[in-house]
Amino acid sequence: MAGQLRFDDQVVVVTGAGGGLGKAYATFFASRGASVVVNDLGGSFKGEGNDSKAADVVVNEIKAAGGKAVANYDSVENGDKIIDTAIKAFGRVDILINNAGILRDVSFKNMKDQDWDLIFKVHVKGSYKCARAAWPYFRKQKYGRVINTASAAGLFGNFGQANYSAAKLAMVGFTETLAKEGAKYNILANVIAPIAASRMTETVMPPDVLALMKPDWVVPLVATLVHKNNTSETGSIFEVGGGHVAKIRWERSGGLLCKCDDSYTPSAILKKWDSVTDFSNPQYPSGPNDFLTLLEESQQLGANEQGEKIDFNGRVALV
Numbered sequence: 001m002a003g004q005l006r007f008d009d010q011v012v013v014v015t016g017a018g019g020g021l022g023k024a025y026a027t028f029f030a031s032r033g034a035s036v037v038v039n040d041l042g043g044s045f046k047g048e049g050n051d052s053k054a055a056d057v058v059v060n061e062i063k064a065a066g067g068k069a070v071a072n073y074d075s076v077e078n079g080d081k082i083i084d085t086a087i088k089a090f091g092r093v094d095i096l097i098n099n100a101g102i103l104r105d106v107s108f109k110n111m112k113d114q115d116w117d118l119i120f121k122v123h124v125k126g127s128y129k130c131a132r133a134a135w136p137y138f139r140k141q142k143y144g145r146v147i148n149t150a151s152a153a154g155l156f157g158n159f160g161q162a163n164y165s166a167a168k169l170a171m172v173g174f175t176e177t178l179a180k181e182g183a184k185y186n187i188l189a190n191v192i193a194p195i196a197a198s199r200m201t202e203t204v205m206p207p208d209v210l211a212l213m214k215p216d217w218v219v220p221l222v223a224t225l226v227h228k229n230n231t232s233e234t235g236s237i238f239e240v241g242g243g244h245v246a247k248i249r250w251e252r253s254g255g256l257l258c259k260c261d262d263s264y265t266p267s268a269i270l271k272k273w274d275s276v277t278d279f280s281n282p283q284y285p286s287g288p289n290d291f292l293t294l295l296e297e298s299q300q301l302g303a304n305e306q307g308e309k310i311d312f313n314g315r316v317a318l319v
């Protein structure tokens, strides 16, 4: 079809591609010409057990439709083996979709070390290991695309998901740093907070809502972000599901600038609490240097008669 985004000659690694979102990505990329590594450990959604069938079923489906795919059954904790599968089968790797995931939901009061550790092993260490193994290839060929998978639970917190939330927000910092380190080599990294019907969500959402949340409807954004035509969108967070696609960014309140002397006391901050939390003059920081600029500005501020000054960004300075 004219104007269709194609992935011919590209090799895509999709982790956790035996079902849910991962399967939707894998079948899509294969249908658009890519060679796909379908990775899946094949365990339960709680991270127990393993079964090669999960990946095999998707590979067979892709091949039956005329596509190119190979299965990999390793845990993402062994990301180097997954990338090796791509190199051995197809000779390269262009796109990595870090998607594999599990849940160990439990209230924080009852959380055990095992619940915490397993979530971090799969989501954080798994994403790291796959990206780390792909990185030298991406750098050498001066081309790479990474999608990491966060969650609304990570961005906003969610009852019973302290482990999962922490791991999912880790995906944001990880992505932002990969974007910065990869820029010079045309490696773009973005992170999504998806929402979709899958075995993970089938027990927490009613059937009529699930019907609106097909995994297929997360795919177009991911495909756009990893396509070679995307030459600039990187280090970004997207919320996607049910046909909704939106970018999320950090917002800093106008804030309070305090002179660092004896006047900088808890009660001085409390007196100006409204300024600390006032978002009427927001800033949108994108890196640690933004904070240094802010401090530099604070040196230049003087007092008015009330002992305070509004700087050009609307921040109130205590002086």
Ligand code: NAI
Pocket: 015, 016, 017, 018, 019, 020, 021, 022, 039, 040, 041, 042, 043, 044, 045, 047, 054, 074, 075, 076, 077, 099, 100, 101, 102, 122, 126, 149, 150, 151, 152, 193, 194, 195, 196, 197, 198, 199, 200, 201
């Ligand atoms: P799913 O349970 O259908 O798919 C996850 C896949 O990952 C499974 O096939 C599973 O076998 C595989 N997997 C688990 N641990 C693995 C490991 N160590 N190594 C290799 N494969 C492994 O779940 P779904 O919904 O498709 O989730 C995909 C990703 O999206 C996950 O990272 C999840 O946390 C995230 N997510 C999903 C949301 C949703 O609404 N479905 C919401 C927010 C985030």
